[in-house]
């Protein structure tokens with residue numbers, strides 16, 4: 001009997017302890033674009049794992065999200081789309097003005113006050129899905145989309 005209980009306990013333990021370390025997505029802020037211009041998302045990603053990881057995509061049912069960075073080209077800062085952001089163990093990845101950021105294209109407003117749903121996909125860590133508030137200004141600008 002005690003052997004059975006021990007086996008069940010072990011099975012539960014194996015199930016509960018995550019095999020992959022989580023990445024915390026926090027301090028998200030959505031700044032809508034003016035008119036038809038794309039919006040931008042800032043925030044902070046905290047990597048709790050022991051091995052390097054990478055943010056490879058951010059998906060949304062309500063918009064197309066691109067990963068962008070800023071780069072100095074001929075003394076001019078320009079935005080450039082990238083395929084991923086590196087996440088070093090124990091370090092935060094900052095999504096910030098003038099640095100790495102998320103660009104929001106083709107924002108679709110299904111109903112008023114609906115938040116923007118984002119799914120962050122990583123090379124190793126489990127995906128993180130979170131909702132981000134859409135400021136009222138964006139709703140007013142979204143009377144017509146094509």
Ligand SMILES: [Cu+2]
Pocket residue numbers: 068069079080101102103
């Ligand atoms: Cu950009």
